[in-house]
Amino acid sequence: MSQGNDRPVYARIADDLRAQIQSGDLPAGGMLPSEASLVRSYGVARGTVRQALAELESLGVVASEMGKGRRVVGETAGGRGPIAARYEAIAQSLRGQIEGGSLGQGQRLPSEEALADQFAVSKGTVRQALQVLAGEGVITAVHGKGWFVGNAQTPLTRADEIAHLIREQIVSGGIPVGAPLPGENQLAQRYEVARGTVRRAIATLEAEGHVESRRGQGRIVTKHTTQPDGSEATATPAKRLPT
Incomplete structure (x- = not known):
């Protein structure tokens, strides 16, 4: 780091992360590296990293998600600040999760209230974002159940619903990674469906x-749909800050 640069270290880290977001190295909808990872990467104290992340949050470039970490919302390529409107930023974040597979076909989205808490906005703003995605055919509303990934031309089947219920158990830790799924007969009895429906859900x-x-x-559980904001197992060399 150049001694002639008077900008605080946290501001330079924020600038570097913004540059990675603008270039697509940290894509909208994806998660930022954990605080512990950034501490190792930049060779600074955790408090410095938190200052940098707070700067990005204040600009609307990233958003905190409870229990997960910080998700990239996005920024215009010319570095002119956060993308147009908050509801568009939320739509872009959800779209990124869908395209990245974090929200799979037929999976139910979090409730409007949960999304409002997650993105620190009103439910009205969340509804605008959901309507944008619905207009694109990315999600569809199911009366009395909520919003689901998919469109009205590809309605949810019973197998989709069973896959969603099992997926929720995996995400919550009810069926931990490395544990076997219950047998087809047991799942068929639990959900009161045919074994063929269970097989299609498991295939998904x-x-x-x-x-x-x-x-x-x-059949063994191999991963959770989402990962908490934890430290990474492998060490990375310190990153050279921009001068």
Whole structure:
């Protein structure tokens, strides 16, 4: 780092992260690296990293998500600040999660109230974002149930609903990574459906990478849909800050 640069270190880190967002290295809808990872990457104290992240949040470039970390909202390519309107930023964040697979086909979105809390906006703003996505055919409203990934031309099947219920158990830790799924007969009895419906639901989860078949073990949970904001297992060299 140049001794001639009078900008605070946290501001330079914020500038560097913004540059990565503008270039697409940190895409809208994706998660920022964890605080611990950024501390190692930049070779600074956690408080300095938090100041940089607070700067990005104040600009509307990233948004905190409870229990997950900070998600990239997005920024115009010319660096002119956050994208047009808050509801558009929320729509872009949700769109990124859908395109990235964090929200799979047929999966129910969080409630409007939960999204309002997550993005620190009003429910009206959330509804605007959802209406944008609905207009694009990315999500659809199911009366009495909420918003789901998919469009009205590809309505949810019972297998989609079963896949969603099992996925929720995996995300919540009710079925932990490495544990076997209950058998097809047990799931069919639990959800009062045919075994064929259960098989189609499991096939969806296998295609998403949430479970896999292992000889002699059955179907095993391999990952959660979302990851908490934790430190990474591998160390990374300190990043050279822009001068």
